[in-house]
Amino acid sequence: MPGPDLKRILARATSDDDVALSETYVWDLASLFSYSPSxxxxxxxxxxxxxxxxxxxxxxxxxxHLLHRLLRTLPSDHPFHSHLLRSHANAIISLNPCHFRCTSDELTIFVRSYALFLDEALFCLQVTKDPSLPPPETFAKKVEEVDQAVELVSQLQGLLDRAMDCRPLATAGRSSIVRSAMKHIIRDSFMWYATLWPRLMLVLDNLFQMPHRLCIAGLDIYTSAAEQAGRLEEYYDWCKRMSLCGPYEYPLVEKIPQIQVRAMESLVENMWQLTDSSSSSSPVTFSSSPSTLTVSESGSSNCVETLKNAAINVEWEKFEEEEKPLIQFGQECADWEDLLEASVDCSWTWAPLIFDEPKERSQNNGDNGLRKHEANLQEYNPFLDHAHPHAM
Incomplete structure (x- = not known):
């Protein structure tokens, strides 16, 4: 009977002291589950x-922490996972909501955040498909692949949010027990981020070929990734300052500029009209000033270039909206003094084009041009006539 051994291992592993969880108890339970599935x-x-x-x-x-280590130590096809999911579905194990409370508010928040983290990690989809495999042969298969990628990216983004929520407050992070648990939480986030980014690129490469529903879903996860990148980088910087995990373990967080997000939103808005026919899965051809963009299966590799062109269009439209004319229609008594003052005060975004003359010609004729310019100023300057009334 595994009952006495199980209770003894569990009591020792979760003793009420300041010693962090030992890996010995994790392997003892893993061995026990291997020869006794019950x-x-x-x-x-x-x-x-x-x-x-x-x-x-x-x-x-x-x-x-013990439950977390068992989930990561035992393979995904181990009977322990199916038993755990069945126990969760039957409300035998309840992690959300977590009703734990102790005298310290900071530690109470950490325990509840950790419980919510594990509750969501139980239902994370297992990565069973390698993104380096050959692309699907039919369009229907490609839609299915992108749909699965969108769902997986959305779940991974939720898990990264839960990992960032586990950041201990105040003095809670000084405990060796909390620090030991945080190291495994952070390493899980490394794994999830490494899985998330290739799937997000897969969605972007095929976004403009997808039906309207997948286009909107892909735009949502792209916008969320741009917003989440800043928080994730700040979270990793804090973990490095706390010496949690080695500096070499942290991944490079890819930043998504907001101008690309606005360009993507503009493209999707121009692609689709919200009508009953918007659910069609056929390729879409649309026009965007100043250039015409054609979306087809052969155009998925030009996604980055399309975003750059659209980003330029967004900035050009923004400049045209912000720039105001010197004369407003309906304005009364707009005399030349007002126009002159407006033209002087106007601030331009671009400097005028300057065409450089050849160096030899500029050097030979520089003095002659300067004297000619000064002569013209003297000839047409009315103040000189008043200063020298007899000079002719």
Whole structure:
């Protein structure tokens, strides 16, 4: 019977002390689940009893950390995962909502955030398809592939948000128990971000060939990725300052400029008209000033160039909207003094074009041109006539 051994291992692994969770107990439970599949159901009951009744934040964090390590240590096809999901569906294990509370508000928030993190991680889709595989042969298969990528990216973005929510507040991050749990949370975020980015690029490469529903969904995850990148980079910088994980482990967070987000939104708005026929999955051809963009299966590789052209169009339209004419229609008594003052005060975005003359010609005729210019000024300057009334 695995009952006594399971209870003993669980009690030692989640003892109420300041010692972080030992990997020895994780491997002991993994070995127990391997030769006794029924121990998975007994673990769900013992875990619920231990985590649900405790008032100690040390025991609560260790319980969640133990569950986290078991999820990552055992393979995805292990019976432990199916038993755990079944126990969650039957409300034997309840992590959301988490009703834990202790004397410290900071530690209470961390335990609840960690529980929500694991609750969402239980239902994360397993990555079963390699993005480097050959592309699908039919358009229907490509739509299905992009649809799955959109769903996976959305889930991974939610998991990254949950990982950032686990950032301990105030003095909670000084505990060795919390720091040990945070290292595994952060490493999970590395794995999720590495999985997210190729899928996001897959969606963007095929976005303009997809039906209206997938276009809107792809635009949403692209906008969310641009907003999430800044918060994720700040989160990783904090983790580095706290010496959580090695500096070499952190991935490079890809930044998405807002001008590209606005360009993508403009393209999608121009592509589709919100009518009953917008659900058609046929390729779309549309025009955008000053150039015409044709969307087809052969044009997916030009997605980046299309975004750049659209970004220039957005900036040009923004300049035209902000620029005001010197004379407003309906304005009364607009005399030449007002026009002159307006022309002097007007600020231009671009400097006028300057055409350089050849150097030899400029050097030979520089002095002659300057003297000629001064003579013209003297000839047409009325103030000189008043200063020298007899000079002719």
């Amino acid at each position: 121990a998975s159901q007994a673990f769900a009951l013992s875990f619920t009893r231990r985590f649900g009744r405790t008032k100690s934040w040390r025991v609560a964090v260790k319980c969640l």
